[in-house]
Amino acid sequence: MARPAPLALAPHAARRRRSARVRESATAWAFVSPAALVIIGLSIVPVVWSFLLSFQSSDLLTPSSWVGLDNYRGLADDPKFAEAVRNTLLYTVLFVPLSIALGLMLALALNRRIRFTGLYRTLMFVPFVVSATSQGVLFSFILDPQFGAANSLLDRIGVGAQGFLTDPGQALLVLVAISVWSGTGFCVVIFLAALQDVPRELVEAAWLDGAGRHHVLRHVILPALVPVGVFLVLWQTLAALQVFDLVYVTTKGGPLGSTTLIVYFVWEQAFKNFTAGYGAAAAYLVALALLLVTAVPATVRRLRARRLKGAGT
Numbered sequence: 082m083a084r085p086a087p088l089a090l091a092p093h094a095a096r097r098r099r100s101a102r103v104r105e106s107a108t109a110w111a112f113v114s115p116a117a118l119v120i121i122g123l124s125i126v127p128v129v130w131s132f133l134l135s136f137q138s139s140d141l142l143t144p145s146s147w148v149g150l151d152n153y154r155g156l157a158d159d160p161k162f163a164e165a166v167r168n169t170l171l172y173t174v175l176f177v178p179l180s181i182a183l184g185l186m187l188a189l190a191l192n193r194r195i196r197f198t199g200l201y202r203t204l205m206f207v208p209f210v211v212s213a214t215s216q217g218v219l220f221s222f223i224l225d226p227q228f229g230a231a232n233s234l235l236d237r238i239g240v241g242a243q244g245f246l247t248d249p250g251q252a253l254l255v256l257v258a259i260s261v262w263s264g265t266g267f268c269v270v271i272f273l274a275a276l277q278d279v280p281r282e283l284v285e286a287a288w289l290d291g292a293g294r295h296h297v298l299r300h301v302i303l304p305a306l307v308p309v310g311v312f313l314v315l316w317q318t319l320a321a322l323q324v325f326d327l328v329y330v331t332t333k334g335g336p337l338g339s340t341t342l343i344v345y346f347v348w349e350q351a352f353k354n355f356t357a358g359y360g361a362a363a364a365y366l367v368a369l370a371l372l373l374v375t376a377v378p379a380t381v382r383r384l385r386a387r388r389l390k391g392a393g394t
Contacts (some may be wrong), residue, residue, distance in 0.1 A: 135361035152362035165346035173321040184268025209266035217330030
């Protein structure tokens with residue numbers, strides 16, 4: 082019996098391969114589509130909708146009207162928005178360096194061979210995993226001007242009672258202190274992990290060359306921690322620009338607007354004053370600021386690498 086020619090089988094083989102690829106693609110999409118729908122429904126659609134909302138006057142209840150750039154122009158002349166921006170910048174400028182510097186010092190201390198170092202590391206990290214809501218409730222009781230433990234302790238050592246979260250001059254600084262208490266643990270863990278990667282050969286060579294502890298820290302250890310430090314600056318800055326729940330639980334933007342941070346301002350405009358379009362415009366200005374925070378260092382690093390590459394050639 083004569084075998085069929087190979088050319089006659091080629092179209093059938095090609096159809097079988099196409100059919101197999103179609104079945105594989107259909108199976109893959111069947112697995113991926115639920116996650117894709119969740120991402121589209123909870124991420125992409127709200128982003129697009131809120132962007133369009135920023136050009137409208139809307140209270141989320143009645144039909145909205147198109148106002149163009151009026152919301153953005155209003156933000157430029159709004160003293161409360163300017164105050165929220167100033168508060169956020171001050172909070173960020175205080176929180177970021179304090180949490181990183183304190184985290185570095187604690188990491189250097191805990192990187193030594195001491196007893197119970199595992200316990201100390203755990204205790205340092207515990208505040209970070211406590212939710213901001215729980216932190217706010219806890220410190221609201223501790224810092225209560227009348228019945229709080231903080232004023233009771235200050236009274237025993239002869240210091241007058243403080244207003245803490247009820248004093249416009251202290252409230253923002255107290256929020257920074259609470260955030261540093263909770264955010265330092267993350268920096269400690271990251272720096273500890275980075276310290277494990279510092280080449281022991283370099284440290285030992287520096288000791289053999291007669292370098293003191295200060296010189297080893299300055300010329301060997303700290304340069305090795307620079308990439309991690311840049312990461313922590315970006316991470317802590319993004320965290321500082323998005324603080325909301327701590328403010329909501331403790332001060333609700335008061336007293337006298339002294340702790341109104343930018344994200345709380347957005348929430349207040351959208352869901353308290355029912356000016357959702359105005360709040361959406363403020364939210365997109367925050368998003369632009371976050372984009373710049375992440376894009377500028379990456380661009381600088383890329384340009385520097387390109388310059389070094391060009392100098393090398």
